[in-house]
Amino acid sequence: MLENQSNPAAEMLLLLLDGQAAGPLHDRLRRAVRAAIASGRLPAGSTLPPSRTLAADLGCSRWVVTEAYAQLAAEGYLESRTGSATRVRSSAGSAATRPAPPAPPAPPPRFDLAPGLPDLRAFPRHHWSAAIHRAGVRAAYPDFGHLEPAGHRDLRRTLAEHLVRSRGAAVTPNDTIICAGTTEAVTRIARALRACGVTHVAVEEPGWPGTRDTITDAGLVPVSIDVDGDGLQVDLLRAQSGIQAVIVAPAHQFPTGTVLAPARRAELIAWADEVDGIILEEDKDADFRYDRRPVAAMQGMAPSRVALLGSLSKTLSPALRIGWFTVPHRWAAAIRAANPMELPPPVLDQLAFTALLENGVYDRHLRASRRRYRARRDALLAELSRQLPAARVSGAAAGLHLLLHLGDTDAASVVALAAKEDVRVGNLADYRTATEPAGSTLVVGYGNLADSGVSEGVTRLAAAIDRVATMHA
Structure with a gap:
């Protein structure tokens, strides 16, 4: 039996009395509780509301509830002890009708040599929890209202400064949009591209399958462009007609690990100028370069052609669901129009990340x-x-x-x-x-x-x- 004395059933219980056959209210209540037990909505060990509470909720006398509870106890569905709550018996209900308990999640592998995750053991728990607490205490009252669609102004300002300083980006707070990660950033931009008549988007081959799926889900066609030792082969991209957008990871391509060569960067920007297109630059793990200084973001070379996409999935944790993208001025209105209902992550998380940027913890x-x-x-x-x-x-x-x-x-x-x-x-x-x-x-x-x-x-x-x-x- 469950030992949790604060089982949520004790505070809120939906009983479908109107669906029961006609009869005295206490009998209809008895049948409703029994049906909830049989269906699994009230699993074994669940705590039922006190008789006074349930009577008040149902607008009836307390006798109606105590009579129904007593009858169910006599039938073996409930048990009640003096000074203790009324609970569903561990043997109540039919095994055929009780839902099977969910299977426990598979344990993580002991030796994780798969790509995609940062060191989860190193997540700065103390700093993050302290930042969340401070945000909850110190946030201005308006911050608890409706979210700013582009993200909290303080995070956009602080993040823009960080990207200029650490990635060589050419961005302002007005260019920066906070979202739930790079997948959402690609989704929002892809919707705008489709609305503007773009039909095909080039992607690196090999590459992350989720990127291709995201493009397809947005109604566009992904076109694979091979990667070699110098990165995306721009000559193969030029050979394709009807493409005005490309997604590329110039700092560290996944999964080949190549870095886009300087000549290729210039070629790619020239291609975007020729086709009046846009480059989506994924920059998730660009901060991690071990044999030399990290290469600067390509966005700084051509801010009118490049949207810079980043997130915390490789630096802190994918569970935070915090990302961002910068928007070339030409595409800003189209992206807003194509995504009228999208919202940024919760405001306290945004403010916590802002604090980690401002106090140097993130760096x-x-x-x-x-x-x-x-x-x-x-x-x-x-x-x-x-x-x-x-x-x-x-x-x-x-x-x-x-x-x-x-x-x-x-x-x-x-x-x-x-x-x-x-x-x-x-x-x-x-x-x-x-x-x-x-x-x-x-x-x-x-x-x-x-x-x-x-x-x-x-x-x-x-x-x-x-x-x-x-x-x-």
Whole structure:
């Protein structure tokens, strides 16, 4: 039985008396409670409202409720003890009608070598909770009214200053829109593109499948453009007609890990000028570069052609659901018109992030993260070199993942076998749209991998690779 003395059923219980057959009110109430138990709306152990409370809610005498409760107790549905609340018996109801308890979520893998997550252990819990508390205490009363569609003015101002200082962006608070993440940013911009007559959007190949799905859901057609060692191949983009928009991650492409070469950046901006188009620059993990200073955002080179998209999903946590995008002036009105009902994240979260930007906590967190990820990447490379000397690693010393090339070993089989050893790792083929022979490249993340698990994680991965290679020999 549930021991929670503050079960919500004790405060609010919907009883469908009108749906019961005619009869005395206490009998209709008895049947309604019994139906709620049988349907599972009142599970075993639930606390029922006190008789005085329920009588007041129903507008009847207390006797009606106590009589119904007494009859249900006699039938074995309820139990009541002196000085204790009335509860649903653990044996009440039919097993066929009681809903099955939800399955517990699968535990996270012990060795997380998949891409996509930052170090969740390093989330600044104390600073974030303190910032939330201060925001709740100090926020001006108008802040608890309707949200500003573009986001709180203080966050837009502070974030714009941060992007200018740390990313070399050319933005103002009026150019900056707060949203729930880069996926929502792509959605809003894609709606505006469609409203303006754009039909096709170029995306990097390979790339994140969710980006293609987002474009498709907005009614546009994604067109894959291959990536090579210098990033997006702009000559292939030029060869496509009818494209006026492209989504690109110039600082660190996912999943290849390439950095868009300077000449390609200039070519891409020239292409946008020629077609009167727009470039959507994804910038989620651009702060993490380990062999040199991070490259500046391309948006600073051409603010009239580039929308800069960022979020906290790779720097703090995807669970915060805080992102942003900057809008070239030409597209601002169209984006507002195409998204009249979209709202930013909750105001207290916005104000908490504002505080972390203003007091330097966010910058210090990024610096500490760079040191931690660099050391972890170095340790991972050392273990891969020691335990898998025949495998080849590629990808810039940046971001939160790298590529591991296995020669002729089937990557999909390795992923499946590694999962049985409590190791989660990615398969490059899962990020491609073209149907190709089985791939042999893994996407290995290290953002959410515990430092203490690097060696054993690689040992288990190497064992899975060796078994697959042996099976297919």
